[in-house]
Amino acid sequence: MSEFLDRMKACATADRKTIVLPEGEDPRTIAAAEKIVAEGLANLVILGDPETVKVEGVTVIDPKTSDRHEAYAEKFAELRKKKGVTLEQAREQMDDATYFGTMMVKMGDADGLVSGACHSTANTLRPALQILKTAPGTKLVSAFFIMCTDKPEYGENGTLLFADCGLNINPTADELSEIAIASAASWRTYMGSDPKVAMLSFSTKGSAKGDVPTKVQEATELAHQKAPELALDGDLQLDASLVPEVASLKAPGSTVAGHANVLVFPDLESGNIGYKLVQRFADAEAYGPILQGIAKPVNDLSRGCSADDIVGVVAITAVQAQMADK
Numbered sequence: 001m002s003e004f005l006d007r008m009k010a011c012a013t014a015d016r017k018t019i020v021l022p023e024g025e026d027p028r029t030i031a032a033a034e035k036i037v038a039e040g041l042a043n044l045v046i047l048g049d050p051e052t053v054k055v056e057g058v059t060v061i062d063p064k065t066s067d068r069h070e071a072y073a074e075k076f077a078e079l080r081k082k083k084g085v086t087l088e089q090a091r092e093q094m095d096d097a098t099y100f101g102t103m104m105v106k107m108g109d110a111d112g113l114v115s116g117a118c119h120s121t122a123n124t125l126r127p128a129l130q131i132l133k134t135a136p137g138t139k140l141v142s143a144f145f146i147m148c149t150d151k152p153e154y155g156e157n158g159t160l161l162f163a164d165c166g167l168n169i170n171p172t173a174d175e176l177s178e179i180a181i182a183s184a185a186s187w188r189t190y191m192g193s194d195p196k197v198a199m200l201s202f203s204t205k206g207s208a209k210g211d212v213p214t215k216v217q218e219a220t221e222l223a224h225q226k227a228p229e230l231a232l233d234g235d236l237q238l239d240a241s242l243v244p245e246v247a248s249l250k251a252p253g254s255t256v257a258g259h260a261n262v263l264v265f266p267d268l269e270s271g272n273i274g275y276k277l278v279q280r281f282a283d284a285e286a287y288g289p290i291l292q293g294i295a296k297p298v299n300d301l302s303r304g305c306s307a308d309d310i311v312g313v314v315a316i317t318a319v320q321a322q323m324a325d326k
């Protein structure tokens, strides 16, 4: 297990938070719940059928028969009134475990939610975006992975942050600059060291032409304007971002090239493919998609996740819930 996850787990156990797992029908979620209870990482609520979901030390709730169903429906109808949602529609929506679980977080009956082992990212995150909305002072929610590799020469002792790998399909230059600034802040929060942000493209400092390098150059310029103190550079290719010898050839004088620990991908196509390549070929631990910029802790999983991945994301969510209390 990585040093990163060790640290998240130690932090989570020190002040146990309540995390809801809406996917009681998923065997990996059940296996993860058993580990989370054994390690004391969080108090868990699993949504599912209490007759079939049996994990000692865990509360199991069936959304359809819960005594909170009506209160959540009423609040959801109120929140979505301007979108034309009726109380009848809200009641139906609360039969859906992801919506019900997200309302638990909204109403303070849980501190955070982790889902996505058997639901798509869109269906996992839409309720959070609709109900919880963005954190104060934030325009855009985005999603990152913490990647823990056994390549100490890259990032910080092999650990890097990749964004956006889960949510924003084709961010504009302005959105990309927001993703970069938020990712730098997330790096500082979770790793405690200075971020070095590489704005990735297939071009280094204009070596190739095209819409993508142009967008990345614009995003880099906007990020510099918004956060001039940030160590951030682009456009950079992946090798120029990580390998000092390549950096000295392609981007001499850059303070980021060759030493990046935060990789910002130009779009979701490259971000999602990129994290899965590193996870599978390098056998890296991949924790995410972790949301940044959302008002309360809700995090996603890949449907390809393992029980241990779920344990890791729950530990991170519990740590986020602790931070939200401060």
Ligand SMILES: CC(C)(COP(=O)(O)OP(=O)(O)OC[C@H]1O[C@@H](n2cnc3c(N)ncnc32)[C@H](O)[C@@H]1OP(=O)(O)O)[C@@H](O)C(=O)NCCC(=O)NCCS
Binding pocket: 083, 121, 122, 123, 125, 126, 129, 130, 134, 139, 140, 141, 142, 165, 166, 167, 168, 169, 272, 289
């Ligand atoms: C998440 C996603 C479903 C949201 O888009 P959508 O379903 O079309 O829904 P909408 O665009 O109507 O957005 C729903 C709400 O979320 C808000 N929202 C959407 N994206 C947002 C973002 N990045 N930041 C903040 N708010 C956002 C919208 O403003 C809207 O709010 P409202 O309903 O109160 O007006 C969409 O961005 C998506 O499909 N992303 C890719 C997910 C994916 O497939 N990932 C690959 C695997 S990880």
Ligand SMILES: CC(=O)OP(=O)(O)O
Binding pocket: 116, 119, 120, 121, 165, 166, 272, 288, 289, 301, 302, 303, 304
């Ligand atoms: C994050 C991600 O890619 O999710 P999924 O594999 O479920 O599409």
